[in-house]
Amino acid sequence: MKPVFGIYVGNSNASVAVCKEDGKIEVISNELGERVTPAVVSIAVKEQLVGSVAKASMLSKSSSVITNNKLLLIKALYEEGKNKSKNPDVFIKDGVSHYKINLIGDADLINNAGKVNTLIYRKLLDIAKSAIHAKDKDTLNCVVVLPLGLEESDVQYILQSIVISGWNVLQTIREPNAPILAYNLLDSTNKSIPKTTENILVYRLGGVSSHATLLELLPGGMLSILESSYSNEGAYKLIDSFVSYLANEFYKKYKLDPQESPKSMVKLRQHAETCMHSLSNLCNTNIFIESLYEGVDFHLSVSRARIETILMNLMTTFMKPINEALKKTAMNESDIHKVILCGGPMKIPKLRACIKQQFKISEIIEGLPFDEIMAIGAAKQAWYLEKFSQINLKCTEITSDSKVLKIGTLLKIPVLKEVVVVVVTGYLEDEFEMELNSLIPQTVKIFLASSDKTQEVGKFNFEIFTKEKNTVLKKSLVKLETCLEFVKDFEYALCILFDE
Missing domain, CATH: 3.90.640.10 (ATPase, substrate binding domain, subdomain 4)
Structure with missing residues:
Protein backbone atom coordinates (compact mmCIF):
# COMPACT_ATOMS: atom_id res chain seq x y z
CA MET A 1 0.00 0.00 0.00
CA LYS A 2 1.41 3.38 -0.96
CA PRO A 3 1.77 6.10 1.69
CA VAL A 4 -1.26 8.29 2.39
CA PHE A 5 -1.42 11.61 4.18
CA GLY A 6 -3.52 13.58 6.63
CA ILE A 7 -3.55 17.38 6.46
CA TYR A 8 -4.71 20.09 8.80
CA VAL A 9 -4.41 23.77 7.94
CA GLY A 10 -5.47 26.20 10.64
CA ASN A 11 -5.32 29.97 10.84
CA SER A 12 -1.94 29.92 12.56
CA ASN A 13 -0.23 26.66 11.62
CA ALA A 14 -0.41 23.69 9.28
CA SER A 15 0.76 20.11 9.61
CA VAL A 16 0.92 16.99 7.47
CA ALA A 17 1.16 13.39 8.68
CA VAL A 18 1.99 10.26 6.69
CA CYS A 19 0.68 6.75 7.20
CA LYS A 20 2.61 3.96 5.52
CA GLU A 21 1.75 0.33 4.85
CA ASP A 22 2.29 -0.80 8.43
CA GLY A 23 -0.35 1.65 9.66
CA LYS A 24 2.11 3.70 11.71
CA ILE A 25 1.60 7.44 11.53
CA GLU A 26 4.34 10.05 11.57
CA VAL A 27 4.07 13.84 11.44
CA ILE A 28 6.49 15.12 8.81
CA SER A 29 9.00 17.87 9.54
CA ASN A 30 9.66 20.63 7.03
CA GLU A 31 13.07 21.66 5.71
CA LEU A 32 13.73 23.64 8.92
CA GLY A 33 12.98 20.64 11.11
CA GLU A 34 9.61 22.06 12.23
CA ARG A 35 6.81 19.52 12.66
CA VAL A 36 4.30 22.37 12.42
CA THR A 37 4.59 24.92 9.61
CA PRO A 38 3.24 28.47 10.11
CA ALA A 39 0.24 29.05 7.82
CA VAL A 40 1.70 32.37 6.73
CA VAL A 41 2.22 33.46 3.12
CA SER A 42 4.38 36.29 1.82
CA ILE A 43 3.65 37.60 -1.68
CA ALA A 44 6.57 39.09 -3.61
CA VAL A 45 7.03 40.07 -7.25
CA LYS A 46 9.00 37.00 -8.25
CA GLU A 47 8.19 34.48 -5.52
CA GLN A 48 5.73 33.47 -2.86
CA LEU A 49 7.03 32.28 0.49
CA VAL A 50 5.20 30.01 2.93
CA GLY A 51 6.02 29.15 6.53
CA SER A 52 8.59 30.53 8.96
CA VAL A 53 10.44 32.40 6.22
CA ALA A 54 7.24 34.25 5.31
CA LYS A 55 6.52 34.94 8.97
CA ALA A 56 9.98 36.40 9.49
CA SER A 57 9.46 38.76 6.54
CA MET A 58 6.67 40.58 8.40
CA LEU A 59 9.31 42.94 9.77
CA SER A 60 10.39 44.17 6.35
CA LYS A 61 7.24 43.84 4.20
CA SER A 62 4.21 43.39 6.42
CA SER A 63 1.84 44.78 3.78
CA SER A 64 2.33 41.67 1.63
CA VAL A 65 2.25 39.02 4.38
CA ILE A 66 -1.01 37.08 4.76
CA THR A 67 -2.14 35.45 8.01
CA ASN A 68 -5.40 33.87 9.21
CA ASN A 69 -6.34 32.89 5.67
CA LYS A 70 -8.58 30.05 6.86
CA LEU A 71 -11.18 32.51 8.17
CA LEU A 72 -11.48 34.18 4.79
CA LEU A 73 -12.23 30.87 3.05
CA ILE A 74 -15.52 30.66 4.95
CA LYS A 75 -18.29 33.09 4.02
CA ALA A 76 -19.91 33.04 7.46
CA LEU A 77 -16.61 34.12 9.05
CA TYR A 78 -15.72 36.83 6.54
CA GLU A 79 -16.23 39.77 8.90
CA GLU A 80 -14.23 38.05 11.63
CA GLY A 81 -11.47 37.26 9.14
CA LYS A 82 -11.45 40.81 7.84
CA ASN A 83 -11.01 42.19 11.35
CA LYS A 84 -8.22 39.76 12.24
CA SER A 85 -6.35 40.03 8.95
CA LYS A 86 -4.26 43.10 9.69
CA ASN A 87 -2.19 42.89 6.52
CA PRO A 88 -2.97 43.31 3.72
CA ASP A 89 -6.38 44.92 3.19
CA VAL A 90 -9.27 42.54 2.53
CA PHE A 91 -12.29 43.00 0.27
CA ILE A 92 -14.99 40.85 -1.36
CA LYS A 93 -15.11 40.38 -5.13
CA ASP A 94 -17.50 37.98 -6.88
CA GLY A 95 -18.45 36.51 -3.52
CA VAL A 96 -14.84 35.58 -2.70
CA SER A 97 -12.41 37.16 -0.23
CA HIS A 98 -9.49 38.96 -1.88
CA TYR A 99 -6.33 40.60 -0.57
CA LYS A 100 -5.30 44.02 -1.82
CA ILE A 101 -1.58 43.63 -2.51
CA ASN A 102 0.01 46.49 -4.40
CA LEU A 103 2.68 44.60 -6.31
CA ILE A 104 3.59 44.54 -9.97
CA GLY A 105 4.17 41.55 -12.20
CA ASP A 106 2.58 38.12 -11.83
CA ALA A 107 2.12 38.45 -8.08
CA ASP A 108 -1.23 40.19 -8.58
CA LEU A 109 -2.61 36.82 -9.69
CA ILE A 110 -2.18 35.52 -6.14
CA ASN A 111 -4.81 37.73 -4.64
CA ASN A 112 -7.71 35.69 -3.28
CA ALA A 113 -8.08 33.41 -0.28
CA GLY A 114 -8.37 30.30 -2.44
CA LYS A 115 -5.08 30.94 -4.20
CA VAL A 116 -3.36 31.61 -0.90
CA ASN A 117 -4.74 28.30 0.38
CA THR A 118 -3.30 26.63 -2.72
CA LEU A 119 0.15 27.99 -1.84
CA ILE A 120 -0.06 26.57 1.68
CA TYR A 121 -1.13 23.13 0.47
CA ARG A 122 1.55 23.18 -2.23
CA LYS A 123 4.12 23.81 0.49
CA LEU A 124 2.78 20.81 2.43
CA LEU A 125 2.91 18.74 -0.77
CA ASP A 126 6.60 19.59 -1.18
CA ILE A 127 7.22 18.57 2.43
CA ALA A 128 5.38 15.27 1.92
CA LYS A 129 7.16 14.42 -1.34
CA SER A 130 10.53 15.16 0.21
CA ALA A 131 9.75 12.84 3.13
CA ILE A 132 8.91 9.82 0.95
CA HIS A 133 11.35 10.71 -1.86
CA ALA A 134 8.53 11.00 -4.38
CA LYS A 135 9.00 12.33 -7.89
CA ASP A 136 7.64 15.71 -8.89
CA LYS A 137 5.04 14.13 -11.16
CA ASP A 138 3.77 11.72 -8.48
CA THR A 139 0.27 12.32 -7.11
CA LEU A 140 -0.20 11.91 -3.37
CA ASN A 141 -3.49 10.96 -1.70
CA CYS A 142 -4.71 12.74 1.40
CA VAL A 143 -7.60 13.30 3.78
CA VAL A 144 -8.20 16.92 4.77
CA VAL A 145 -9.65 18.25 8.02
CA LEU A 146 -12.29 20.98 7.66
CA PRO A 147 -14.34 22.90 10.27
CA LEU A 148 -17.90 22.00 11.19
CA GLY A 149 -20.82 23.91 9.76
CA LEU A 150 -19.43 24.82 6.36
CA GLU A 151 -21.78 25.56 3.51
CA GLU A 152 -21.41 23.31 0.49
CA SER A 153 -20.08 26.24 -1.54
CA ASP A 154 -17.34 26.77 1.08
CA VAL A 155 -16.35 23.10 0.92
CA GLN A 156 -16.16 23.09 -2.87
CA TYR A 157 -14.16 26.33 -2.92
CA ILE A 158 -11.64 24.93 -0.44
CA LEU A 159 -11.41 21.57 -2.21
CA GLN A 160 -10.83 23.25 -5.55
CA SER A 161 -7.91 25.22 -4.12
CA ILE A 162 -6.41 22.02 -2.66
CA VAL A 163 -6.72 20.05 -5.90
CA ILE A 164 -5.01 22.87 -7.80
CA SER A 165 -2.06 22.54 -5.41
CA GLY A 166 -1.49 18.98 -6.65
CA TRP A 167 -3.07 16.85 -3.91
CA ASN A 168 -5.61 14.12 -4.61
CA VAL A 169 -8.22 14.48 -1.86
CA LEU A 170 -9.71 11.14 -0.86
CA GLN A 171 -12.11 12.68 1.61
CA THR A 172 -12.72 15.50 4.05
CA ILE A 173 -13.46 14.96 7.73
CA ARG A 174 -14.63 17.48 10.29
CA GLU A 175 -12.46 18.85 13.08
CA PRO A 176 -14.16 17.08 16.03
CA ASN A 177 -13.85 13.71 14.27
CA ALA A 178 -10.09 13.92 13.70
CA PRO A 179 -9.08 13.63 17.40
CA ILE A 180 -11.50 10.71 17.81
CA LEU A 181 -9.72 8.93 14.97
CA ALA A 182 -6.27 9.93 16.20
CA TYR A 183 -6.86 8.21 19.53
CA ASN A 184 -8.49 5.14 17.89
CA LEU A 185 -11.70 5.57 19.85
CA LEU A 186 -13.70 4.10 16.95
CA ASP A 187 -11.37 1.23 16.08
CA SER A 188 -13.10 -2.06 16.85
CA THR A 189 -9.77 -3.57 17.93
CA ASN A 190 -9.53 -0.91 20.64
CA LYS A 191 -10.54 -2.54 23.92
CA SER A 192 -11.55 0.85 25.31
CA ILE A 193 -14.63 1.08 23.08
CA PRO A 194 -17.49 1.33 25.57
CA LYS A 195 -20.25 -1.21 26.07
CA THR A 196 -22.51 1.62 27.14
CA THR A 197 -23.07 5.08 25.69
CA GLU A 198 -20.38 7.64 26.54
CA ASN A 199 -20.30 11.42 26.16
CA ILE A 200 -17.07 12.89 24.78
CA LEU A 201 -15.96 16.51 24.80
CA VAL A 202 -13.52 17.58 22.08
CA TYR A 203 -12.11 21.04 22.80
CA ARG A 204 -9.84 22.84 20.37
CA LEU A 205 -8.13 26.08 21.34
CA GLY A 206 -6.44 27.61 18.33
CA GLY A 207 -4.61 30.80 17.61
CA VAL A 208 -7.66 32.90 16.68
CA SER A 209 -10.66 30.78 17.68
CA SER A 210 -11.86 27.98 19.93
CA HIS A 211 -14.39 25.21 19.46
CA ALA A 212 -16.07 22.80 21.87
CA THR A 213 -17.99 19.80 20.54
CA LEU A 214 -19.99 17.27 22.53
CA LEU A 215 -20.28 13.85 20.95
CA GLU A 216 -22.09 10.67 21.90
CA LEU A 217 -20.11 7.46 21.45
CA LEU A 218 -22.51 4.55 21.13
CA PRO A 219 -21.68 0.90 21.78
CA GLY A 220 -19.88 -0.69 18.85
CA GLY A 221 -18.03 2.50 17.95
CA MET A 222 -20.80 4.63 16.44
CA LEU A 223 -20.59 8.38 16.91
CA SER A 224 -23.10 11.22 16.76
CA ILE A 225 -22.60 14.94 17.34
CA LEU A 226 -24.80 16.34 20.09
CA GLU A 227 -23.78 19.99 20.17
CA SER A 228 -21.03 22.30 18.99
CA SER A 229 -20.09 25.77 20.23
CA TYR A 230 -17.72 28.15 18.43
CA SER A 231 -15.93 31.21 19.77
CA ASN A 232 -13.88 33.79 17.89
CA GLU A 233 -11.63 34.18 20.93
CA GLY A 234 -8.37 32.25 20.68
CA ALA A 235 -4.85 32.20 22.07
CA ILE A 310 -2.04 36.44 32.61
CA LEU A 311 -3.77 33.20 31.62
CA MET A 312 -5.98 33.08 34.70
CA ASN A 313 -7.53 36.41 33.71
CA LEU A 314 -8.60 34.81 30.41
CA MET A 315 -9.81 31.39 31.55
CA THR A 316 -13.45 32.50 31.59
CA THR A 317 -13.08 33.50 27.94
CA PHE A 318 -11.40 30.25 26.95
CA MET A 319 -13.95 28.11 28.81
CA LYS A 320 -16.93 29.87 27.22
CA PRO A 321 -17.42 27.40 24.30
CA ILE A 322 -17.32 24.44 26.70
CA ASN A 323 -19.84 25.96 29.07
CA GLU A 324 -22.15 26.94 26.21
CA ALA A 325 -22.09 23.43 24.74
CA LEU A 326 -22.89 21.93 28.14
CA LYS A 327 -25.72 24.40 28.67
CA LYS A 328 -27.30 23.68 25.28
CA THR A 329 -27.37 19.95 26.01
CA ALA A 330 -28.49 20.40 29.64
CA MET A 331 -25.39 18.52 30.77
CA ASN A 332 -22.91 19.20 33.51
CA GLU A 333 -19.27 18.21 33.89
CA SER A 334 -20.13 14.92 35.61
CA ASP A 335 -21.99 13.77 32.49
CA ILE A 336 -18.80 13.85 30.40
CA HIS A 337 -16.91 10.56 30.30
CA LYS A 338 -13.91 11.57 28.17
CA VAL A 339 -12.25 14.87 27.28
CA ILE A 340 -9.88 15.37 24.33
CA LEU A 341 -7.85 18.58 24.17
CA CYS A 342 -6.19 19.82 20.99
CA GLY A 343 -4.54 22.92 19.60
CA GLY A 344 -1.06 24.36 20.13
CA PRO A 345 -2.00 26.51 23.16
CA MET A 346 -2.88 23.32 25.05
CA LYS A 347 0.86 22.83 25.56
CA ILE A 348 0.58 25.34 28.41
CA PRO A 349 0.46 23.19 31.59
CA LYS A 350 -1.70 25.62 33.57
CA LEU A 351 -4.34 25.69 30.84
CA ARG A 352 -4.65 21.91 30.85
CA ALA A 353 -4.71 21.88 34.65
CA CYS A 354 -7.63 24.32 34.76
CA ILE A 355 -9.67 22.20 32.36
CA LYS A 356 -8.84 19.02 34.27
CA GLN A 357 -9.95 20.75 37.45
CA GLN A 358 -13.35 21.45 35.92
CA PHE A 359 -13.75 17.86 34.68
CA LYS A 360 -12.52 16.11 37.80
CA ILE A 361 -14.13 12.72 37.19
CA SER A 362 -13.72 12.66 33.41
CA GLU A 363 -10.94 10.76 31.65
CA ILE A 364 -8.59 13.25 29.98
CA ILE A 365 -7.28 11.55 26.85
CA GLU A 366 -3.82 12.80 25.93
CA GLY A 367 -0.45 11.58 24.76
CA LEU A 368 -0.30 12.95 21.22
CA PRO A 369 1.17 16.41 20.47
CA PHE A 370 -1.72 18.85 20.79
CA ASP A 371 -0.90 20.74 17.59
CA GLU A 372 -0.53 17.52 15.55
CA ILE A 373 -3.68 15.62 16.56
CA MET A 374 -5.78 16.82 13.63
CA ALA A 375 -3.27 15.72 11.00
CA ILE A 376 -2.76 12.38 12.74
CA GLY A 377 -6.50 11.70 12.76
CA ALA A 378 -6.77 12.58 9.07
CA ALA A 379 -3.85 10.28 8.24
CA LYS A 380 -5.57 7.46 10.13
CA GLN A 381 -8.70 8.02 8.06
CA ALA A 382 -6.64 8.06 4.86
CA TRP A 383 -5.18 4.69 5.84
CA TYR A 384 -8.66 3.24 6.35
CA LEU A 385 -9.72 4.54 2.95
CA GLU A 386 -6.64 3.30 1.11
CA LYS A 387 -6.95 -0.14 2.63
CA PHE A 388 -10.65 -0.23 1.88
CA SER A 389 -10.00 0.74 -1.75
CA GLN A 390 -7.90 -2.38 -2.26
CA ILE A 391 -10.92 -4.60 -1.66
CA ASN A 392 -12.23 -5.76 -5.01
CA LEU A 393 -15.85 -4.74 -4.43
CA LYS A 394 -17.92 -2.09 -6.12
CA CYS A 395 -18.94 0.61 -3.66
CA THR A 396 -21.90 2.92 -4.20
CA GLU A 397 -22.49 5.90 -1.95
CA ILE A 398 -26.07 6.87 -1.21
CA THR A 399 -26.69 10.48 -2.20
CA SER A 400 -29.74 12.61 -2.83
CA ASP A 401 -29.37 11.80 -6.54
CA SER A 402 -29.41 8.02 -6.07
CA LYS A 403 -32.57 6.37 -7.42
CA VAL A 404 -32.11 2.62 -7.47
CA LEU A 405 -29.60 0.38 -5.71
CA LYS A 406 -29.32 -3.03 -7.34
CA ILE A 407 -28.77 -6.39 -5.71
CA GLY A 408 -25.09 -6.93 -4.97
CA THR A 409 -24.27 -3.25 -4.49
CA LEU A 410 -21.85 -2.47 -1.69
CA LEU A 411 -23.67 0.07 0.42
CA LYS A 412 -21.94 3.03 2.04
CA ILE A 413 -24.21 5.12 4.23
CA PRO A 414 -23.27 8.83 4.38
CA VAL A 415 -23.89 11.45 7.01
CA LEU A 416 -27.24 13.16 6.88
CA LYS A 417 -27.61 16.51 8.63
CA GLU A 418 -25.35 16.57 11.69
CA VAL A 419 -25.14 12.89 12.56
CA VAL A 420 -21.98 10.91 11.90
CA VAL A 421 -22.23 7.20 11.07
CA VAL A 422 -19.60 4.56 10.42
CA VAL A 423 -19.44 2.71 7.15
CA VAL A 424 -21.86 -0.14 6.80
CA THR A 425 -21.06 -2.53 3.98
CA GLY A 426 -23.84 -4.84 2.91
CA TYR A 427 -26.01 -6.21 0.15
CA LEU A 428 -29.62 -5.16 -0.30
CA GLU A 429 -31.99 -8.08 -0.80
CA ASP A 430 -34.35 -6.09 -3.01
CA GLU A 431 -34.21 -3.09 -5.25
CA PHE A 432 -35.76 0.04 -3.91
CA GLU A 433 -36.19 3.67 -4.86
CA MET A 434 -34.92 6.52 -2.78
CA GLU A 435 -36.15 10.05 -2.29
CA LEU A 436 -34.21 12.89 -0.69
CA ASN A 437 -33.53 12.07 2.99
CA SER A 438 -35.97 9.16 2.88
CA LEU A 439 -35.42 5.44 2.31
CA ILE A 440 -37.82 2.55 2.55
CA PRO A 441 -36.64 0.35 5.46
CA GLN A 442 -34.69 -2.63 4.12
CA THR A 443 -33.09 -5.78 5.43
CA VAL A 444 -29.35 -5.32 4.98
CA LYS A 445 -26.75 -8.05 5.17
CA ILE A 446 -23.57 -6.77 6.78
CA PHE A 447 -20.20 -7.75 5.32
CA LEU A 448 -16.96 -6.64 6.97
CA ALA A 449 -13.98 -6.79 4.67
CA SER A 450 -10.22 -7.08 4.89
CA SER A 451 -7.67 -6.89 2.11
CA ASP A 452 -7.97 -10.61 1.38
CA LYS A 453 -11.46 -11.69 2.39
CA THR A 454 -14.98 -10.67 3.24
CA GLN A 455 -17.22 -12.17 5.85
CA GLU A 456 -20.94 -11.91 6.45
CA VAL A 457 -21.58 -11.10 10.09
CA GLY A 458 -25.33 -10.70 10.24
CA LYS A 459 -28.20 -8.60 9.02
CA PHE A 460 -30.64 -6.06 10.40
CA ASN A 461 -33.47 -3.81 9.31
CA PHE A 462 -31.94 -0.40 8.68
CA GLU A 463 -34.10 2.69 8.57
CA ILE A 464 -32.56 5.80 7.06
CA PHE A 465 -32.93 8.88 9.24
CA THR A 466 -32.94 12.63 9.27
CA LYS A 467 -31.95 14.97 12.06
CA GLU A 468 -35.58 15.02 13.20
CA LYS A 469 -35.62 11.20 13.40
CA ASN A 470 -32.54 10.72 15.51
CA THR A 471 -34.32 8.10 17.62
CA VAL A 472 -34.69 5.95 14.52
CA LEU A 473 -30.94 6.20 14.02
CA LYS A 474 -30.21 4.98 17.53
CA LYS A 475 -32.54 2.00 17.15
CA SER A 476 -30.77 1.06 13.93
CA LEU A 477 -27.35 1.41 15.51
CA VAL A 478 -28.37 -0.91 18.34
CA LYS A 479 -29.28 -3.51 15.72
CA LEU A 480 -25.95 -2.94 14.03
CA GLU A 481 -24.17 -3.40 17.34
CA THR A 482 -25.53 -6.96 17.60
CA CYS A 483 -23.97 -7.69 14.22
CA LEU A 484 -20.62 -6.32 15.34
CA GLU A 485 -20.53 -8.79 18.22
CA PHE A 486 -19.59 -11.43 15.65
CA VAL A 487 -16.44 -9.65 14.51
CA LYS A 488 -14.53 -8.42 17.53
CA ASP A 489 -11.36 -10.16 16.42
CA PHE A 490 -11.81 -9.63 12.70
CA GLU A 491 -8.94 -7.85 10.98
CA TYR A 492 -11.07 -5.15 9.40
CA ALA A 493 -14.01 -4.96 11.76
CA LEU A 494 -14.70 -1.27 11.21
CA CYS A 495 -13.88 0.79 8.18
CA ILE A 496 -14.64 4.25 9.51
CA LEU A 497 -15.70 6.77 6.89
CA PHE A 498 -17.07 10.19 7.74
CA ASP A 499 -19.00 11.73 4.90
CA GLU A 500 -20.61 15.13 4.75
Missing part, protein backbone atom coordinates in the same frame (compact mmCIF):
# COMPACT_ATOMS: atom_id res chain seq x y z
CA TYR A 236 -4.15 35.54 20.41
CA LYS A 237 -5.83 37.07 23.47
CA LEU A 238 -3.13 35.55 25.66
CA ILE A 239 -0.37 36.71 23.32
CA ASP A 240 -1.85 40.21 23.15
CA SER A 241 -1.85 40.43 26.95
CA PHE A 242 1.71 39.14 27.16
CA VAL A 243 2.90 41.59 24.51
CA SER A 244 1.27 44.45 26.44
CA TYR A 245 3.06 43.29 29.58
CA LEU A 246 6.42 43.25 27.76
CA ALA A 247 5.80 46.69 26.25
CA ASN A 248 5.01 48.09 29.70
CA GLU A 249 8.16 46.53 31.14
CA PHE A 250 10.21 48.17 28.39
CA TYR A 251 8.54 51.53 29.09
CA LYS A 252 9.18 51.24 32.84
CA LYS A 253 12.85 50.60 32.23
CA TYR A 254 13.63 53.05 29.42
CA LYS A 255 10.69 55.51 29.38
CA LEU A 256 10.18 54.67 25.71
CA ASP A 257 6.92 53.27 24.34
CA PRO A 258 7.44 50.58 21.65
CA GLN A 259 3.70 50.66 20.94
CA GLU A 260 4.33 53.85 18.96
CA SER A 261 6.16 51.80 16.32
CA PRO A 262 4.28 49.06 14.37
CA LYS A 263 7.59 47.48 13.40
CA SER A 264 8.68 47.31 17.04
CA MET A 265 5.40 45.65 17.98
CA VAL A 266 5.79 43.02 15.25
CA LYS A 267 9.25 42.26 16.57
CA LEU A 268 7.99 42.17 20.16
CA ARG A 269 5.12 39.84 19.24
CA GLN A 270 7.40 37.37 17.46
CA HIS A 271 9.67 37.15 20.49
CA ALA A 272 6.66 36.87 22.80
CA GLU A 273 5.40 33.84 20.87
CA THR A 274 8.83 32.21 21.04
CA CYS A 275 9.00 32.90 24.76
CA MET A 276 5.60 31.31 25.38
CA HIS A 277 6.62 28.19 23.46
CA SER A 278 9.72 27.91 25.63
CA LEU A 279 7.76 28.36 28.86
CA SER A 280 5.56 25.40 27.93
CA ASN A 281 8.56 23.22 28.81
CA LEU A 282 10.69 25.48 31.02
CA CYS A 283 10.02 27.32 34.26
CA ASN A 284 12.04 30.37 33.24
CA THR A 285 13.43 31.85 30.04
CA ASN A 286 15.06 35.06 28.80
CA ILE A 287 13.97 37.48 26.12
CA PHE A 288 16.59 39.48 24.26
CA ILE A 289 15.54 41.79 21.43
CA GLU A 290 18.21 43.79 19.67
CA SER A 291 17.23 47.38 18.91
CA LEU A 292 13.60 46.97 19.85
CA TYR A 293 12.81 50.70 19.74
CA GLU A 294 14.89 53.84 19.17
CA GLY A 295 18.02 51.66 18.99
CA VAL A 296 17.53 50.36 22.55
CA ASP A 297 18.01 46.64 23.24
CA PHE A 298 15.54 44.83 25.46
CA HIS A 299 16.44 42.05 27.88
CA LEU A 300 14.03 40.49 30.36
CA SER A 301 13.80 37.29 32.39
CA VAL A 302 10.29 35.79 32.29
CA SER A 303 8.88 33.00 34.44
CA ARG A 304 6.11 30.53 33.66
CA ALA A 305 4.26 31.95 36.66
CA ARG A 306 3.98 35.28 34.84
CA ILE A 307 2.27 33.61 31.87
CA GLU A 308 -0.02 31.71 34.23
CA THR A 309 -1.06 34.92 35.96
